[in-house]
Amino acid sequence: MTTLIALAGSLKEQSLNKRLVQAAGLAAEQHGVTVQYLDLADFNIPLFSEDLEAEGTPASVNDLKALFANSQGILLASPEYNGSISGVLKNAIDWLSRPSNTSDIGSAFHSKVVGLMAASPGGLGGIRGLSHTRDILFNLGAIISPSQVALPNAYAAFDEQGQLIDETAAQRVQQLAQEVSRLALAINAG
């Protein structure tokens, strides 16, 4: 089984990025992969501190890290905050990048295929944050898919079923989902 994690870098219940990653996950399911939809809000990850880490990697971090380690790819949509990656996502990545000292878990990001997306109410779609996220994950050994999606004016982008209204935006999400799925399937096949 080839599994993709679908995750948004937002804790907000009505998150635009959760909607976007959901659309990408549904598109990926058409390409022979299983998609596991995760919500960062369910994990209650504490703010990273080396003191806290020295007390033992929290169970919530181990749980999230194990899910990543057992996947072959990640569909990731992050809000752009002040031209960069959201704080909650960076905090989660910082924890996930560390070897757990309470459990034997493989790498969350190394050799994982990552498809990057952002949704924003603004006109640039969060594209500035994407390049920062790309750099961070590349440094952790991820294989970043060539396609990315920056969705502008995102409050008006989805219909009531969560489908993207604009045909071009929907095609971009389809292409990214297909790319990530194919790469993940190829890696899993060895």
Ligand SMILES: Cc1cc2nc3c(=O)[nH]c(=O)nc-3n(C[C@H](O)[C@H](O)[C@H](O)COP(=O)(O)O)c2cc1C
């Ligand atoms: C602290 C903060 C900084 C923000 N900075 C940006 C920004 O640089 N660019 C942008 O397009 N939107 C920015 N926004 C607006 C977010 O794109 C918007 O709140 C969006 O809905 C967040 O994504 P979410 O709905 O998935 O949580 C910012 C919002 C906050 C709270």
